[in-house]
Amino acid sequence: LQILILYLLHSCNQLFLFPSATFLTSGSNPLFRFPPPAGSEGVFLRIKMKIWTSEHVFNHPWETVAQAAWRKYPNPINTAVIGTDVVERRVVDGVLHTHRLVSSKWYFPQWAQKLIGSPNVCYASEQSTVDPAKKLMTLKTINLTFGSFLSVYETLSYVPHPSDPGKTLLKQEATVQVEGVPLNRYMEDVLTKNISTNAGKGRQGLEWVIGKLNSEVKELASSAATSTNEILNHTKKSLDDITDQARKSMDELSAKAQKIHV
Numbered sequence: 417l418q419i420l421i422l423y424l425l426h427s428c429n430q431l432f433l434f435p436s437a438t439f440l441t442s443g444s445n446p447l448f449r450f451p452p453p454a455g456s457e458g459v460f461l462r463i464k465m466k467i468w469t470s471e472h473v474f475n476h477p478w479e480t481v482a483q484a485a486w487r488k489y490p491n492p493i494n495t496a497v498i499g500t501d502v503v504e505r506r507v508v509d510g511v512l513h514t515h516r517l518v519s520s521k522w523y524f525p526q527w528a529q530k531l532i533g534s535p536n537v538c539y540a541s542e543q544s545t546v547d548p549a550k551k552l553m554t555l556k557t558i559n560l561t562f563g564s565f566l567s568v569y570e571t572l573s574y575v576p577h578p579s580d581p582g583k584t585l586l587k588q589e590a591t592v593q594v595e596g597v598p599l600n601r602y603m604e605d606v607l608t609k610n611i612s613t614n615a616g617k618g619r620q621g622l623e624w625v626i627g628k629l630n631s632e633v634k635e636l637a638s639s640a641a642t643s644t645n646e647i648l649n650h651t652k653k654s655l656d657d658i659t660d661q662a663r664k665s666m667d668e669l670s671a672k673a674q675k676i677h678v
Contacts (some may be wrong), residue, residue: 465593466604468611472619474584476626478576481584482546482553484625485574489518493624494617496520498537512546518557525606531597532562540568551576565596568607588615 474481489497497520504515518540524532538561546553553574559566570590577583592607594600 465591466608468590468592468608470588470612470615472586472588473577474586474619474622474626475582476584477582478551478553478574478584480626480629481574481586481622484622484629485553485555487625487629488618488622491621491624493621494614496523496614496617500542510547510549512548514542514544514546516542516544518542522561523610528603528606531599532566535561538562565594566603566607567591567593568611570611586619 476484489500497518499519501517501519502514503517504513506513519537520540521536522538524534538559540557540559540561542555542557544553544555555570555572557568557570559568568590571588573587575585575587577585590608590611592604592611594603594607597603
């Protein structure tokens with residue numbers, strides 16, 4: 417009987433039948449633990465969800481990619497993200513911990529907007545760590561808007577490529593779960609597809625930021641070289657003026673000395 421109940425529960429996702437269920441996590445797969453009958457060990461049921469993963473290699477060193485990741489938004493490639501605001505930032509044992517609020521736009525189909533609404537701006541909470549010693553940058557984001565029935569949990573990690581330190585490996589994973597609304601599985605498919613599309617735009621946006629950073633560095637180097645040349649030229653001119661003035665003064669003194677001698 418218990419197996420039959422679990423099968424029906426798993427098929428229908430009617431988790432509300434067990435209000436005292438406890439939410440646990442096992443790696444990236446959440447679990448629900450139901451209160452066990454007397455003398456038993458309890459029952460574990462894995463929630464249905466969509467899991468999306470991806471890897472990408474940037475042809476830039478980790479330091480460059482990590483710096484660009486902080487300046488990733490806004491960019492003209494991925495316009496869905498409007499901006500980010502730092503809530504908290506601290507350094508613990510050489511590791512930078514940052515909490516940011518991410519503002520973005522979610523583009524749902526018309527039928528989905530009628531079901532869940534369509535706010536002008538959606539918000540998400542992002543927790544990140546940067547470890548310069550280990551060259552590891554990790555960002556974990558979960559949505560705040562629609563949080564009562566929709567969960568999008570995303571993890572990104574940037575590390576040096578294992579076979580080429582001059583490149584950076586991005587590992588990306590997203591877990592999508594929709595509960596309590598009609599056509600929830602279809603909505604999960606739509607969200608997962610959007611995540612895949614935005615991930616591609618995100619990588620292009622990061623490349624755009626890296627290009628902008630490189631341009632800024634070149635402009636700064638060019639400006640510094642120009643300033644250095646101007647300083648050297650000005651210094652040389654000043655030295656030439658001083659030398660000419662000293663030579664003129666010596667000539668005048670020599671002429672006066674000759675007159676006195678005569």
